[in-house]
Amino acid sequence: MQLLVLGSGTAIPHEMRGASGYALRADSGEVLLLECGPGSTRRWPGLGITFASVRAVLVTHHHVDHCSDLAAVMFGRNVVEGGADTPVTWLGPRGHARHLEGLERVYGSSVREASGERVVVELADGDAHRVGPFELQAREVLHVEGSIGVRVRCDGRTVAFSGDSGACPALVALCRGVDLALLECSYPAARPTTRHLNTTTAARVAIEAAPSLVVLTHFYPSCDDVDVEGEVRAAGYNGPLLLARDGLVVEVGTSPPVGQERRV
Ligand SMILES: [Zn+2]
Ligand SMILES: [Zn+2]
Incomplete structure (x- = not known):
């Protein structure tokens, strides 16, 4: 399994x-998208993601x-030849079905599922769901009400993703002992935060959960002004660490981690 940024x-x-x-x-080529922020679909071609591969x-x-970019994916499936042939499961927090229905109200038939039936799964704390080769477990994390983080098992490897979250027991449990923990790290140490992580609290979560590899991401521009890795090390985390950058591809579970940049 690969992680693509x-x-x-x-x-x-x-x-x-x-x-x-x-x-x-997954090794099979099937893709689970984690988040769909503005412009993220622009990165698909450089990383080899197609509508046929997104499961x-x-x-x-x-x-x-x-x-x-959810609406962009919904629309794209309908305009790309064969785009709607691969069945897609739409996963999200409580209220996700309503959110997608709202997009359909705004954008109309262009974003409706061609089959007429959209498969939506709402995940709350403790829920598990399997789609294709991906086994997911969700935990509610500390951000906005209902925000989830997920743990995904696939090809014998496990990845945890914080979503947006402050330090909390659920986030530590989610990341405990996984092959790769993808953790948000919004701010430098100098900016205290409870509903996001900064370099200090990200280090604390990493120390407690002890994953095989930590990948930090979701950097606000203020992180440009500091030595992020230096701050994480100063906070006491000495384990394997990568700082995400757009286009990064990580082979999950390789030791030492293989991180390659792709032009996207
Ligand atoms: Zn965010
Ligand atoms: Zn957020």
């Missing part, structure tokens, strides 16, 4: 970082920087 940034426009977008690609689309909460 489509966007390692936030809602704030940044020259090098797009808004939230990630994907897990499921998950968003962790309904902040725009995580979900505004």
Whole structure:
């Protein structure tokens, strides 16, 4: 399984970082999209993602920087020849079905599922769901009400994704002992935060959960001004660490981790 980074940034426009977008690609080639932030679909061709390969689309909460390309995916499936042939499961937090219905009301038939039936699964704390080769478990994390983080098992490997979250026991449990923990790290240490992580609290979660590899992401522009890795190390985390950048591809479970940049 591979982790693909489509966007390692936030809602704030940044020259090098797009808004939230990630994907897990199984050995079979099937793709689980994690978040669908604005412009993240623009990254698909460079990373080899196609409508035929996308088996499921998950968003962790309904902040725009995580979900505004949902309509682009819904629309694209209908305009690309054969785009709607692969059945897609739409995964999200409580209220996700209503959110997608709202997009259909705004954009009309162009974003309706061609088959007439959209498969939507809402995940709350403790819920599990399997789609294709991906086995998901959700935990409610500390961000906005209903925000989830997920743990995904596939090809004998496990990845945890924080979504947006402050440090909390559910996030530690989600990341405990996984092959790769993809953790948001919104801010430098100098900016305290409870509903996001900064370099200090991300380090604390990493120390407690002890995953085999930590990948930090979701960097606000203020992170450009500091040595992010240096701050994480100063906070006591000494384990394997990668800082996400757009186009990064990580082979999950390889040791030492293989991280390659692709031009996207
Ligand atoms: Zn958010
Ligand atoms: Zn966010």
